[in-house]
Amino acid sequence: xxxxxxxxxxxxxxxxxKGWDQKKxxxxxxxxxxxxxxxxxxxxxxxxxGVGNIRLIDNSRAQRDMFLDFELRGNSRVKSLEEKLxxxxxxVRIDALHLNLVCEASKYFxxxxxxxxxxxxxxxxxxxxxxxxxxxxxxxxxxxxxxxxGKLRKYNxxxxxxKYLFNEFHGNPQDEFISMVLGGVVAExxxxxxxxxxETLVTPVYYNLSSPNRFxxxxxxxxxxREIGEFSxxxxxxxxxxxxxxxxxxxxxxxxxxxxxxxxxxxxxDTNLNRQVLYYDAVGEQKAKALSxxxxxxxxxxxxxxxxxxxxxxxxxxxxxxxxxxxxxxNFVTRAAINDYAVKNxxxxxxxxxxxxxxxxxxxxxxxxxxxxxQLNIHELAKHAExxxxxxxxxxxxxxxxxxxQVIGGLMVNEAKPVFxxxxxxxxxxxxxxxxxxxxxxxxxxxxxxxxxxxxxxKKRKKGFVRGKE
Numbered sequence: 001x002x003x004x005x006x007x008x009x010x011x012x013x014x015x016x017x018k019g020w021d022q023k024k025x026x027x028x029x030x031x032x033x034x035x036x037x038x039x040x041x042x043x044x045x046x047x048x049x050g051v052g053n054i055r056l057i058d059n060s061r062a063q064r065d066m067f068l069d070f071e072l073r074g075n076s077r078v079k080s081l082e083e084k085l086x087x088x089x090x091x092v093r094i095d096a097l098h099l100n101l102v103c104e105a106s107k108y109f110x111x112x113x114x115x116x117x118x119x120x121x122x123x124x125x126x127x128x129x130x131x132x133x134x135x136x137x138x139x140x141x142x143x144x145x146x147x148x149x150g151k152l153r154k155y156n157x158x159x160x161x162x163k164y165l166f167n168e169f170h171g172n173p174q175d176e177f178i179s180m181v182l183g184g185v186v187a188e189x190x191x192x193x194x195x196x197x198x199e200t201l202v203t204p205v206y207y208n209l210s211s212p213n214r215f216x217x218x219x220x221x222x223x224x225x226r227e228i229g230e231f232s233x234x235x236x237x238x239x240x241x242x243x244x245x246x247x248x249x250x251x252x253x254x255x256x257x258x259x260x261x262x263x264x265x266x267x268x269x270d271t272n273l274n275r276q277v278l279y280y281d282a283v284g285e286q287k288a289k290a291l292s293x294x295x296x297x298x299x300x301x302x303x304x305x306x307x308x309x310x311x312x313x314x315x316x317x318x319x320x321x322x323x324x325x326x327x328x329x330x331n332f333v334t335r336a337a338i339n340d341y342a343v344k345n346x347x348x349x350x351x352x353x354x355x356x357x358x359x360x361x362x363x364x365x366x367x368x369x370x371x372x373x374x375q376l377n378i379h380e381l382a383k384h385a386e387x388x389x390x391x392x393x394x395x396x397x398x399x400x401x402x403x404x405x406q407v408i409g410g411l412m413v414n415e416a417k418p419v420f421x422x423x424x425x426x427x428x429x430x431x432x433x434x435x436x437x438x439x440x441x442x443x444x445x446x447x448x449x450x451x452x453x454x455x456x457x458x459k460k461r462k463k464g465f466v467r468g469k470e
Contacts, residue, residue: 029054049401114193275400
């Protein structure tokens with residue numbers, strides 16, 4: 001085992017993307033206002049990507065809260081974050097400014113940024129950031145989250161409009177898992193702005209767990225609040241400990257799931273570090289063991305984890321009855337086998353898949369939703385994948401980034417709550433949650449009109465995103 005990192009390999013996978021310009025990210029300067037979970041989930045992917053200069057501006061105290069597998073301590077949360085982020089990627093310069101952005105003079109600390117992100121629930125700081133960006137033509141993204149709901153907007157040059165202040169979030173604590181999803185979306189938009197991509201965000205993005213639609217502004221009801229220890233009796237299996245598995249595992253540990261088994265046969269490499277953030281000090285270790293160890297630390301000893309060093313196949317069997325299986329693998333053949341295992345054993349399955357611009361999550365609950373075969377035609381996809389593998393080099397490296405994995409990982413963890421407790425959190429959705437960096441709405445939902453019997457494979461599906469209105 002070796003934890004030596006070849007820094008030349010750190011950004012290897014993202015530099016495979018056509019048109020990628022790592023130097024623009026390295027030279028970039030981003031100011032993030034806030035230090036709560038939303039700001040943290042924005043900072044994580046930016047640091048992993050290698051955005052060279054990041055300023056964190058906030059005056060909150062650390063509350064011994066967990067950031068990744070670190071505990072934040074001290075009089076300044078941004079100072080503690082600065083210390084931890086340097087361990088995640090020592091090549092990025094983090095400047096922590098312990099101050100409150102509430103007066104005109106504090107605008108001085110925004111100077112020189114290529115992008116400003118306000119990730120607070122404070123309309124006053126958003127107003128000051130907006131004033132500065134109107135005056136200087138600096139790009140601005142504003143975002144907020146609270147229990148079960150969040151949104152973000154990019155400033156599009158339409159003046160000092162009150163819609164950028166997000167007054168409805170004022171005074172509400174931020175939501176960890178809403179923040180994970182929105183943080184990934186913000187990071188993708190940041191990458192686009194720094195690389196001067198013309199396809200940056202125009203339409204506001206909403207994420208709403210109180211609605212079956214999920215991505216509408218219109219809230220049907222107040223979302224139930226999670227109680228401490230609520231999921232301590234739950235046992236889950238995470239199959240795949242790569243980028244998606246990192247965020248699903250992190251989210252489940254933060255959710256307080258009592259037992260998390262992790263199945264993977266692979267080893268951490270330095271080319272994983274641009275997206276598998278929990279492995280910052282684990283190069284050379286078995287992924288399942290490394291992730292299990294990290295998740296126990298995240299769970300502060302209240303989460304039990306078991307690493308399973310193996311590859312999932314059609315012959316795999318478990319003696320454990322899991323509440324949910326999380327499919328975080330990166331190939332259709334294994335995904336089809338996981339689906340068959342879940343259907344045969346009547347187990348709930350949450351399946352996620354990503355590429356470097358998009359991703360999707362689908363939920364299977366016996367007798368309540370369609371299975372993966374009916375939702376995604378997974379066996380046909382697996383057959384085509386096997387045919388392509390015979391004709392091409394399956395070991396060729398593929399482009400990979402962190403943003404889509406963080407977004408889909410967050411969506412998967414949030415959908416675990418209605419599977420665990422539908423009476424409290426509503427019925428599990430029957431359909432596919434989608435993210436695309438290239439579509440106007442970024443987040444969308446393809447509902448499925450029937451519950452399959454898992455033998456006839458009913459596939460009636462509405463086409464396209466379903467989107468609410470503001």
